[in-house]
Amino acid sequence: MPTATTPPTSSTLPPPHLFDILPPLHSLLTRLLLPPSPDGLTPSPDTATPISPKDLATAASSITNKIQKARTAVRELPGVEARIEEQEDVIAELEEESRRLRGVEEGIRMAARNRLEGTASEIGVGRADHGAMES
Numbered sequence: 001m002p003t004a005t006t007p008p009t010s011s012t013l014p015p016p017h018l019f020d021i022l023p024p025l026h027s028l029l030t031r032l033l034l035p036p037s038p039d040g041l042t043p044s045p046d047t048a049t050p051i052s053p054k055d056l057a058t059a060a061s062s063i064t065n066k067i068q069k070a071r072t073a074v075r076e077l078p079g080v081e082a083r084i085e086e087q088e089d090v091i092a093e094l095e096e097e098s099r100r101l102r103g104v105e106e107g108i109r110m111a112a113r114n115r116l117e118g119t120a121s122e123i124g125v126g127r128a129d130h131g132a133m134e135s
Contacts, residue, residue: 014073021070024063032056 034050
């Protein structure tokens with residue numbers, strides 16, 4: 001289970017490029033808004049080719065396919081089908097588990113501190129006893 005400090009593994013998430021539809025959409029809209037070439041010649045490769053509104057559906061098919069794949073990928077994510085109430089219940093359980101683990105961690109920290117302090121005082125007593133023996 002990922003925590004706030006550890007990101008989820010990439011294998012559970014769809015690849016980012018699947019959701020990157022804005023650049024192709026922008027390019028398509030740019031082509032749609034371009035005026036038709038007055039001489040009927042094909043523009044150079046570094047310029048966008050104008051598209052007529054009647055060819056829009058065909059030109060947009062790759063974007064439509066990408067959106068469909070993104071929707072499918074999101075539907076397959078774990079927990080997506082859960083209702084909001086179920087998600088809130090899981091969040092509350094995870095917060096309670098987090099509080100419990102923080103308490104356990106603090107208990108371990110205190111026990112370690114007490115043990116170190118006890119060892120330090122035993123060492124101090126041992127030195128005092130050793131000093132008394134030397135005199």
